[in-house]
Amino acid sequence: MDQSTADTESKISKKETEIHNTKDQVEQLKKEIEVVQKRIDKRDKLLKDRINSMYQSGGAVQYLEVVLGSKNFGDFLDRVVALNLIADQDRQLLEEQKKDKELLEDKKKTVEDKLAALEDKMKELKDLKKQLDAQKKEKTRLMASLKKKHSKIEDDVEKYENAAELLNSQEQAIKEEKARAKQASEQQSTSGSAGKNASNTGSGMIMKPAAGVFTSGIGSRWNKFHAGVDIAQAGKVPIYAAADGTVIRSDYSSSYGNVIFVTHNINGQTWTTVYAHMRERVVQGGSVKRGQLIGYMGNTGHSFGQHLHFELHKGPWNASKSNAVDPRPYM
Ligand SMILES: [Zn+2]
Missing domain, CATH: 1.10.287 (Helix Hairpins)
Structure with missing residues (x-):
């Protein structure tokens, strides 16, 4: 148009x-x-x-x-x-x-x-x-x-069109992530330092991926499931990986806009984070560190106003997003 x-x-x-x-x-x-x-x-x-x-x-x-x-x-x-x-x-x-x-x-x-x-x-x-x-x-x-x-909501990310491709690369990424996490924990135990992800249930397991206010929570919205939280802030806002992990897919989707999916292995548990509507993606694949810049907040895809749509899944990502959890208690 x-x-x-x-x-x-x-x-x-x-x-x-x-x-x-x-x-x-x-x-x-x-x-x-x-x-x-x-x-x-x-x-x-x-x-x-x-x-x-x-x-x-x-x-x-x-x-x-x-x-x-x-x-x-x-x-x-x-x-x-x-x-x-x-x-x-x-x-x-x-x-x-x-x-x-x-x-x-x-x-x-x-x-x-x-x-x-x-x-x-x-x-x-x-x-x-x-x-x-x-x-x-x-x-x-x-x-x-x-x-x-959309008078009350800021995005519509019900469906991710490239789910098949994502699921294809997810399996491999989870394997790579397990290997990466194992190696990282071995290095930590030999150096004697305490693991920075000491707990996978308490706060601090992940970091808030961008500055800004939470404008929308997880849950049912307009008869649709909003699988994440929205964080909004004006200007050029950096987006960071919420934890150490391995990129599953860095992609443009008509609903999610510029989006990055990351798999994390935290104390043996697989987690998935999703960062959507980005103005720009600066990471295309490979492993990322907690706090590493992966892109900038934007308004791409089915988005109405600049914000980050952020999802946390306990386990792998799936098309019905049944593993989605509220990320805020984990931050
Ligand atoms: Zn959202």
Whole structure:
């Protein structure tokens, strides 16, 4: 919708430029015509003077014949030339005059063509503006109906279209994540430091992934299940991985917008976090550290206003989101 409106707007601006250019060309041609016309008029006067003096100097009989047989002044001049009544100097004058008259006709014809083209372009412009108007009306209508539907909520992420692909890569990611977590815990025990994810039930298991206020909680909303929480804040807001983990999928979806799915193995338990509607994803795959920048808060997908839609699943992600839990007690 936005795309087609933008297309039409760009066509309109192109058409307006064309019209402007054509008008400029017509103006330029009119100026040129004026110059040529002045030249012709001046030469006409000169030629008439020459003929006049020729008559007075005795070529009377031929002159009369020529005048009587001529349809117009141009024809008259042609006859004068044909009858060899004039000197070379005048002949050249006549040639120039003839060329200028042709040039004048050419330019007049070009102006006519340009004016006709201009008329076509004006009509096309009118049609395009009509089209844009219709597109804008349709958009307003759609937005109004969306607004009505979403007057209280900030997103609609009921369905993730690429669920099959996600489930495909999830299995492998969970394996990689288990290996990563095992290695990390071995390093921790050899170094003797306390595990930073000491408990998987208390607060602090995950970190709040972005600054901002919770604008919506988990639960049923408009007869749909909202599987996560919404966190909103204006400006360029960084989004961080909520815990150490392995990226399952970094993707764009029409409902979730820019979204990243991460699997975590915390004390042997698999968890999944989801970060949706991001303006930008900076992580495409591999493992992430707790607090690592993975993207920026945005308004992509079925989202109404900039916010982060954040989901926590106890276990793997599934299409019915049956493992979704309220993440707030775990933060
Ligand atoms: Zn949400």
